Amino acid sequence: MDPAVRMVFKNMTTDLAEQYPALVEPAKLILKKCNGLPLAIVTIGGFLADQPTKTAAEWRKLNEHISVELDMNPKFEVIKTVLMKSYDGLPYYLKSCFLYMSIFPEDRNVSRRRLAYRWIAEGYARDKATADRYFMELVERSMILPTQQSVCSIQGFDSCQLHDLIRDISIAESMEENLVFRLEEGCSSNTHGAVRHLAISSNWEGDERELESTVELSRIRSLTVFGKWKPFYISDKMRFLRVLDLEGTEGLRNHHLEHIGELLHLRFLSLRGCHEIFYLPDSVGNLRQLETLDIKGTGIAMLPRTTIKLSKLCYLHAGSGSGDNEKTYFSKCEDICEMQRDLCVGCCSLDLSDLDGFGRCEAFHLVCCLMYPNIIRGIEDSGVKVPRGTRKLKALRTLRYVHLAWGIAIIKEIKGLTGLQKLGVVGINKKNGPGFCSAISSLSHLESLSVRSGDGLNGCLDGMYTAPENLQSLKLSGSLEKLPEWIKGLQNLVKLRLELSKLSGNLETMQVLGKLQNLSILGLWDDGFKIDVLRFQTGLFRRLMVLDLFYSRMEIKLVEFEEESMPNLELLTLSLGDTEIAFSGLELLQSIKEVRLSVHSYLFGTPKSSKNGGNEKMGKTLYEMMKREEERNKPMQDKVRQELQAQLDRNKNRPVLKVQ
Structure with missing residues (x-):
C-alpha cells in the first residue's frame, strides 16, 4: 500500500473510533475490500460519509453486497469504469492470463510458479521466462497484487492475488466468455455448457449427477480442485483435458489415479502436497504431451519406468526439497535392492482385506512404510529415484529433487540431460561426489543448482574443476571445512545460500x-x-x-x-x-x-x-x-x-x- 494512503487510513480510523466506535469493525472490512486501491477508498468513503444515518448494520450490508452496489449504484460507477478501462487496456496476451486468475478462490495466494506452468500448458506463454514476464507486467499494471516477496528470490515476488474489486471483473468477464466456471456453494445449477476451465471449490457439496448436468465435461480443458477429493471429479468424458491441478487436495489416494494415462492431451499435472500419494501408475507413460509434473510434497520415492516416454517433459518437481536437513539412512544401492525383495515377499503374504478404502498396491506400500520406516523415510523426505533412460528426456529444463544414493546410474542419467537449467539433488557423499562433479561440468546451460547432504559436503564437491559459467543460483546444505575452489570462479552468481555449512x-x-x-x-x-x-x-x-x-x-x-x-x-x-x-x-x-x-x-x-x-x-x-x-x-x-x-x-x- 502507498505510504500516503496508509497514513490516510490511520487518520480515518482514529477519527472514526472517536466519533462512531461501533463502525470501526465494519469499516475495517470495507477497507480490506478496497485493499489499498485509492480510487475505491475515496469513492466508497465519500459515499458512506454522505449517508444521513451511520449504523454498523448498514455498513456491513454494503460490505457484503459491494459487488452488486458497483453494478447498481451510480455513485460507484466511476470505480467500475476505471477498472474496466484498465482491463480493456490490457494487450491480448495478458487478458487471458488475467481472466485465468478467476479460477482461484477469494483471498487465495497463488504462487508464481503455479501460474507460470499452467499458462505454458494452456498456450498463453511460450516458456517459463515469458510467463514470468507476463506475471510482472500484470503486477506493474496493478491488475494483480504481489503478496509475498521471498527474501532470497532472484525473481522477486513469489505469489499474488486479485484485488477483490478487480476479481469481480475477472469473474464476470471470464463467465461471459465461457472461459471459467467455479462450482461452489450457491452457484447456479443451470447448464453452463462449453466452459474451458472448471474449478471445484471446497464448499461445493454436489454429486456426480449435478456435475454432469451443470457443465459439458467433454469441453473442459482444465480442472482445478480445492478442498476434499471425490472420485467422480475426473470423468472419462474429459478427453481433451490439458491441465489437472490437484495441489493440496485432501483425501486423494493412489487408486484414484489408476486411469490417469487416459488423459492423452494432459500437459500439466500437479499432485503437490497430496501426502497420501505414494506412487504413480505406469499409465503415466501414456501422457506424451506432458510438460509439467509436480509431485513435490508427496510420498513418491520412485518414478515409474514409463516416465522415460514423456519426451516433452520440461519441468519435474519431486521430493520434499524444503531445505530441511534430511538424514541419509543408506549409502549403497545394493542394500535397497535387497530390502525391496524383502518388502515384496512380506507384503504378498499379508491379508489386506481389513484395509478398507485402499487399493492392493496402495496397501502394499503402506505396509512397507510401517515395516521399514527408516528406509522409506530416507527416500521420501528428500528426493526421488529416476528410472534408467531418463537421459532421453532432452526437453527437461528443471529436475528437483533427485536422490543420488540410489547409485551411480542416477548420476549418468543426469549427465545426459544437457539442456538442464535447474537441478536439485540430495544424498551426495564422498563415493558419488566425483561422478556428480563430472556430470555438473557437462551441463553448460545450468543456471540453478541445489545440493543437500545430511552427512556433510566435505570432500564431495572438490572434483569440479570448471563450474557451469551460467550458474546464477547456488544452494549448498551440509557441513563444510572450506568452500570448494570452483566457487571463486562463479562470476555470474547472483544468489548463494549456505545451510549448516x-x-x-x-x-x-x-x-x-x-x-x-x-x-x-x-x-x-x-x-x-x-x-x-x-x-x-x-x-x-x-x-x-x-x-x-x-x-x-x-x-x-x-x-x-x-x-x-x-x-x-x-x-x-x-x-x-x-x-x-x-x-x-x-x-x-x-x-x-x-x-x-x-x-x-x-x-x-x-x-x-x-x-x-x-x-x-x-x-x-x-x-x-x-x-x-x-x-x-x-x-x-x-x-x-x-x-x-x-x-x-x-x-x-x-x-x-x-x-x-
Whole structure:
C-alpha cells in the first residue's frame, strides 16, 4: 500500500473510533475490500460519509453486497469504469492470463510458479521466462497484487492475488466468455455448457449427477480442485483435458489415479502436497504431451519406468526439497535392492482385506512404510529415484529433487540431460561426489543448482574443476571445512545460500564470497556451534542487496559491519534462536532500507491437532512447550530489538525495523 494512503487510513480510523466506535469493525472490512486501491477508498468513503444515518448494520450490508452496489449504484460507477478501462487496456496476451486468475478462490495466494506452468500448458506463454514476464507486467499494471516477496528470490515476488474489486471483473468477464466456471456453494445449477476451465471449490457439496448436468465435461480443458477429493471429479468424458491441478487436495489416494494415462492431451499435472500419494501408475507413460509434473510434497520415492516416454517433459518437481536437513539412512544401492525383495515377499503374504478404502498396491506400500520406516523415510523426505533412460528426456529444463544414493546410474542419467537449467539433488557423499562433479561440468546451460547432504559436503564437491559459467543460483546444505575452489570462479552468481555449512565467521570464506562481483543475495543458515565474530569487511560484497542470517542454538558474540561494507545492502533479515548476539556498524550501512527480526524457538512450526486422541494430546504438549519457549525468549528479543533500533536510528536512511 502507498505510504500516503496508509497514513490516510490511520487518520480515518482514529477519527472514526472517536466519533462512531461501533463502525470501526465494519469499516475495517470495507477497507480490506478496497485493499489499498485509492480510487475505491475515496469513492466508497465519500459515499458512506454522505449517508444521513451511520449504523454498523448498514455498513456491513454494503460490505457484503459491494459487488452488486458497483453494478447498481451510480455513485460507484466511476470505480467500475476505471477498472474496466484498465482491463480493456490490457494487450491480448495478458487478458487471458488475467481472466485465468478467476479460477482461484477469494483471498487465495497463488504462487508464481503455479501460474507460470499452467499458462505454458494452456498456450498463453511460450516458456517459463515469458510467463514470468507476463506475471510482472500484470503486477506493474496493478491488475494483480504481489503478496509475498521471498527474501532470497532472484525473481522477486513469489505469489499474488486479485484485488477483490478487480476479481469481480475477472469473474464476470471470464463467465461471459465461457472461459471459467467455479462450482461452489450457491452457484447456479443451470447448464453452463462449453466452459474451458472448471474449478471445484471446497464448499461445493454436489454429486456426480449435478456435475454432469451443470457443465459439458467433454469441453473442459482444465480442472482445478480445492478442498476434499471425490472420485467422480475426473470423468472419462474429459478427453481433451490439458491441465489437472490437484495441489493440496485432501483425501486423494493412489487408486484414484489408476486411469490417469487416459488423459492423452494432459500437459500439466500437479499432485503437490497430496501426502497420501505414494506412487504413480505406469499409465503415466501414456501422457506424451506432458510438460509439467509436480509431485513435490508427496510420498513418491520412485518414478515409474514409463516416465522415460514423456519426451516433452520440461519441468519435474519431486521430493520434499524444503531445505530441511534430511538424514541419509543408506549409502549403497545394493542394500535397497535387497530390502525391496524383502518388502515384496512380506507384503504378498499379508491379508489386506481389513484395509478398507485402499487399493492392493496402495496397501502394499503402506505396509512397507510401517515395516521399514527408516528406509522409506530416507527416500521420501528428500528426493526421488529416476528410472534408467531418463537421459532421453532432452526437453527437461528443471529436475528437483533427485536422490543420488540410489547409485551411480542416477548420476549418468543426469549427465545426459544437457539442456538442464535447474537441478536439485540430495544424498551426495564422498563415493558419488566425483561422478556428480563430472556430470555438473557437462551441463553448460545450468543456471540453478541445489545440493543437500545430511552427512556433510566435505570432500564431495572438490572434483569440479570448471563450474557451469551460467550458474546464477547456488544452494549448498551440509557441513563444510572450506568452500570448494570452483566457487571463486562463479562470476555470474547472483544468489548463494549456505545451510549448516559451519562456515559463518570464517574469514577466508567471507573474503571469497565478498569478491563475487555479481552476488546480490546471500543466505547464511547455521546451527549449534560457536562464533566469536562474524565480520563483513570494508570493500567486499559490493553488489549485495539482501543478507539473510538464520542462526539457531548458536553462540555468536558479535556481528560487525565495517565502514563501506555492503554499500548496496537494502534488506537485512535476522532469524535468531537460543542465542544472544551483539551488532555493530548498522548505522554505517549506506543503502539499508529495512531490517526484519524474528526470535524463534528451536521447535519450529505450530503442531496441528488431530482427531486421533494421542496425536492431539502430543500436539497440545508441543504447543505448550513452544509457548513457554516463546515467553522465555521474549526478554532476549526485546534486548536485541532495542539494540538494533538504537543503531538504525543513527543511520541517515532511517531504515524500518520489523519484528516478526
